[in-house]
Amino acid sequence: MSLRDRLTALIAAGGPISVAQYMTACLHDPNDGYYATRPAIGEDGDFITAPMISQMFGELIGVWAAAAWELMGQPDTLRLIEMGPGDGTLMDDILRTLRHAPGFLEAADVWLVETSPPLRALQADRLGERVRWAATLAEIPDGAPLILVANELLDCLPARQFVRTAIGWAEQVVGLDGEGELAFGLAATPVGALLPDAAPGQVFEQSAAQAALGAELGARIAADGGAALLIDYGRAEPGFGDTLQALRRHEKVDPLWNPGEADLTVHADFPAVMAAARAEGCEAALLTQTDFLARMGIGARAEALVRAAPRRSGTIGRQLTRLIGADEMGELFKVCALHSPDWTPPAFENLSVLEDA
Template structure:
């Protein structure tokens, strides 16, 4: 039993079973043993690989998307370019490199990163050497004035609570102890009186309160101060029921309770509810679109072709493989599983990627 699991077991012995959200928060963000506080989880040597690590094309297109938006905003002289959960800094580095072709953009933006992992902050500093990014521990501290926010695989890592429909009504799903003293899932003894939604017997309802709060906060800010936010994550375009909690270690799925702090815990994003929250906060909503449709609308195929013209045969094969992976169709393919939605100031025109608007091609 690792140190964090022993600590959680003792906590449950002292206080009783804990909610799924609290368990996720401890497993991911415990100050000494939390998954996101102690390691670099990305790449072949880590537990999972994200789109920016698959190909530079992903970040380049997102960068040009941001620069086009800055132009649509009237080229403000000061703009915060904010990334939530910036990983190794790969996405931001690719974004900034691509935007060198846009006059005035680099001079107008200051880079702000919302990151709590000290290991990843060091990686980000190295990737963005000479940029002088500003780090923040939370989203609220990063928001000031006109902003463009980018969040790739950020919402999926935020803790949420789960409820199960029983004959007595909704009951909270908890983490407690089994007969052998190990961690086990169970249900609260009392029904949940605050949920007033209908659901079939046995259904699991997920309540992503933290994610909704962050989307509302950003939507309210861009509606008042100007700008937009782009969210890319995996999940469903329509709300529904289901237990989407999963754990990943070494690129494979594992038991979410087996090794807290040693495996990544994620949930699927409910894009419909996120969009509703953004609209209620006063922002305009764009999407969701599939990652495949979004990237192709931005010119991914043309960018891959341009890179291949200058590449050696082995590099051409790598570019083709990256293109296929980013746009792969099917229920488990990144191109369909991952969705993209944006929220913006209501006065802005339709955003690239959602209205089939292509970005200018790079050299």
């Protein structure tokens, strides 16, 4: 039985499900979920991420990690962690760069947090015995400071959607239409009084999973020290909007089309993630991807690559524009740093951090 058929039967028997429940099933169902069975990343897949666009992205994350380690006092033991590592390209570029940071790799215990069997296989092919795997952050031993990176992880965490109607808030749910097909609808919600005021028609998204990750990282960093770098597309301030989308072959498709066959995402809610981390005793700051990469020296790195390979100057220029252009990834994508209160990570010095919502 297909995932669509199983979801249809589930809804027919028990009523509509939340958008968050639908996302979880589509992405992580062990038999038919997108990431569990058929993730397709890259030019020939469904979507492409920054590490695949240019080596410069991963190299600068590696430079950031090395500089952060130095600011931490170069601890002898360190957990270097990537959550949601895709096909392993980002960690490969990070580790290659960190070979130029004397002592770092000797101190670092390298972990990947990954639940997808197909992606673990790709990571193993690329990275071999240089890394270890865990299904959750909690499985990685504590007791040592961490440097953690997560690129395009938050957007894959499920969110509920609430719609302001003329008479109050309702939750957007996935149910069945008159012909028994999956369809969006509205259901009464007991949490309406807790939601912000808005005009009719506005959509408010709330991701308990994103906030929970912020809290988990905040508690871990507050206890053991270190920093986390969360990179994703999303909002820098609380706001409204329906950001649920499904991608198939780099094109948007109906989120209800063939559950499990497309990647489903929502925008990262950085204010909620940062507030949850701060509540656990961690500090937080936010930059656009443009500002972060510029502060880390992407312009100089691009010039060096062009000098080494002049024939690739056009390609390198296009890659640079894709990563930092205001109409490309540069403004929509944000870089969030969660860190111990006693120091500030590279690129985030002298910032006015985002105020709690």
